[in-house]
Structure formats: C-alpha cells, structure tokens
Amino acid sequence: MAEQEHHGNRLYLIVWFWLLAMTGVEVFLAYERLPIHLMLALLLGLSLVKAALIIAYFMHLRFEKRSMTLTLMPPLVICICLMIVFSFPDGLRLLDMRK
Amino acid sequence: MADVTATGWGGGSAPFAVPSKKLGMWLFILSDSLTFSALLVAYSYSRIANPAWPTPFEMYPAVLFSSIMTFCLLSSSVTMVLAVSAAHRGLRGAAVKWILATMAGGLAFVVLHANEWIHLIYTEGVTPFHNPWGAPLFGATFFTLTGLHMTHVISGVIYLGVIAAGFGSGRFESADVEVAGLYWHFVDLVWMFIFPLVYLMSVNMKG
Numbered sequence: 001m002a003e004q005e006h007h008g009n010r011l012y013l014i015v016w017f018w019l020l021a022m023t024g025v026e027v028f029l030a031y032e033r034l035p036i037h038l039m040l041a042l043l044l045g046l047s048l049v050k051a052a053l054i055i056a057y058f059m060h061l062r063f064e065k066r067s068m069t070l071t072l073m074p075p076l077v078i079c080i081c082l083m084i085v086f087s088f089p090d091g092l093r094l095l096d097m098r099k
Numbered sequence: 100m101a102d103v104t105a106t107g108w109g110g111g112s113a114p115f116a117v118p119s120k121k122l123g124m125w126l127f128i129l130s131d132s133l134t135f136s137a138l139l140v141a142y143s144y145s146r147i148a149n150p151a152w153p154t155p156f157e158m159y160p161a162v163l164f165s166s167i168m169t170f171c172l173l174s175s176s177v178t179m180v181l182a183v184s185a186a187h188r189g190l191r192g193a194a195v196k197w198i199l200a201t202m203a204g205g206l207a208f209v210v211l212h213a214n215e216w217i218h219l220i221y222t223e224g225v226t227p228f229h230n231p232w233g234a235p236l237f238g239a240t241f242f243t244l245t246g247l248h249m250t251h252v253i254s255g256v257i258y259l260g261v262i263a264a265g266f267g268s269g270r271f272e273s274a275d276v277e278v279a280g281l282y283w284h285f286v287d288l289v290w291m292f293i294f295p296l297v298y299l300m301s302v303n304m305k306g
Binding site for chain 1: 115117122140145169277302304
C-alpha cells in the first residue's frame with residue numbers, strides 16, 4: 001500500500017504538469033486571432049480534458065468502483081450536452097444576424 | 100476504511116464501496132456542477148451572441164493575474180492530494196501541513212481575485228447593469244459567475260481550516276480529509292472552465 005501511494009504522489013505531479021501545460025496552451029490560444037466558434041471549441045475541448053484529468057486522478061474516480069463512475073458521470077454529461085446543444089448554435093446564429 | 104462503509108441497510112454490501120460521506124459529497128458536487136454549468140453556458144451564450152461584448156482583460160494585470168490565480172488553485176489541488184495521501188498513511192502532522200498549504204493557495208486566489216474586483220468596480224466603473232465598454236449584461240454575468248465561485252473558494256478555505264484543526268486533534272478521520280479534498284478539487288475544476296471562457300475569450304488584444 002505504501003509503495004502504491006508513493007507511486008501515486010509521482011503520478012499527481014505528472015498530472016499537475018500536464019494541467020499547467022494545457023493552461024499555458026490556452027493562454028497562448030487567447031492571443032491568436034481565431035474565429036470565435038473555433039476559439040470556443042478549442043478552449044472548451046482543452047478544459048474538458050483538464051476536468052477529466054482532475055476528476056480521474058485528483059478526485060480519484062478512476063480508482064473507485066466502475067459502477068460509481070457510471071452512476072455519477074452520464075447524467076452530468078447528458079445535462080451539460082443538452083445545455084450546450086440548445087445554447088451555442090443559437091448564440092452563433094444571433095451573432096451572424098447582428099453582424 | 101471498511102468500518103465506515105455503510106452496511107446496515109439490509110441490502111447487502113454498499114454498492115459503490117465508499118463511505119456514505121464520500122458519496123454524499125459526490126452527489127453535492129454533481130448538483131453544484133450543474134449550477135455552475137448553467138451560469139457558464141449563460142455567460143458564454145451572451146458572450147458569443149454579442150459582437151459588442153466587452154474585451155476588458157489586458158495582458159497586464161488581468162490575464163497575468165488570472166493565470167497566477169489558476170496556478171495557485173492547481174497547485175493547491177496538488178497539496179490537497181498530498182494531504183489526503185499523508186492522512187491515509189496516518190501522518191497527522193504532515194497532513195495538517197499540506198492542508199495549511201492548500202489553504203494558503205486558496206487565500207492567495209481570493210486576495211488576487213478580490214483585488215481584481217475592486218479594480219473593475221472602482222477604477223473602471225463596472226456595475227451589474229453598466230460598464231464603460233459595451234453590452235451591459237457583462238457585469239451581471241461576470242459578477243454572478245466569479246462571485247459564486249469566490250464564495251465556494253472562501254467556504255472551502257473555512258471548511259479546510261475546520262478539517263485541519265479536527266484532524267490535527269484526532270477528532271476527524273482520514274476519510275473526512277478525503278471528502279474535503281473532493282470539494283476542493285471541484286472548486287479547482289470549476290475555475291478550469293471560468294478562466295478560459297470568461298478571461299481568455301475576452302482578452303484585450305491592444306493591451
């Protein structure tokens with residue numbers, strides 16, 4: 001157990017490094033003059049990867065029983081997808097109308 | 100760990116093999132994520148639908164400071180997992196020190212964020228229904244979203260303080276530290292969406 005947790009601490013530092021690296025990429029992207037829908041997609045995509053890393057490793061969900069992940073994650077993902085599907089296409093439509 | 104697993108409900112073993120406090124925190128996090136998702140989607144919807152959305156965040160101070168705030172929260176998450184790992188190994192002193200380091204990260208975040216709010220409110224004159232740059236909705240959505248998040252960080256620091264004191268004196272178990280950790284990582288996770296969607300989507304290219 002102690003050996004396993006020792007490995008664990010190294011794993012946490014690796015995850016931390018990747019989270020910081022992805023944050024750096026996001027800050028870099030902010031200064032590229034990209035079209036707004038592409039920017040939104042890239043930033044949201046990177047943030048979802050970061051969220052997945054935090055949930056899986058820092059919040060330890062990867063090491064819990066699979067049934068817990070399957071109970072907690074699908075409703076969250078479905079609700080958020082519904083919000084995104086109904087809002088962002090409409091937001092971009094309004095942007096096109098106002099230009 | 101096994102002694103805190105709920106088995107007394109006559110249904111055999113606990114289906115998820117976690118203590119009930121931990122499952123309770125996960126369920127709270129689930130509902131709180133939906134609250135934040137709704138606010139984030141509302142902000143982003145207004146942001147992309149308005150060509151006149153304000154882009155007030157200059158490289159210095161706003162983007163630099165919010166990047167430092169992101170670093171503070173991410174690092175405080177790492178000190179929190181180290182606290183949980185020390186607590187599970189029975190190292191009470193080390194666990195309390197790591198929790199205090201986590202609280203320091205959270206406090207640094209709050210100080211920097213409050214400083215930014217004060218700058219926006221008193222120097223730039225942003226209020227919930229007015230700002231000097233464009234779409235008036237900016238203030239309402241910005242303050243609601245970051246304000247709710249800052250409330251979570253402040254409550255988190257207080258929560259961690261209670262846990263550190265209780266775990267140091269032997270009143271709480273390592274499982275309690277772990278549950279507090281879940282809350283803290285969630286606060287960090289929410290910021291991983293607020294930072295790009297609010298700050299990075301509205302940087303001021305001239306700044």
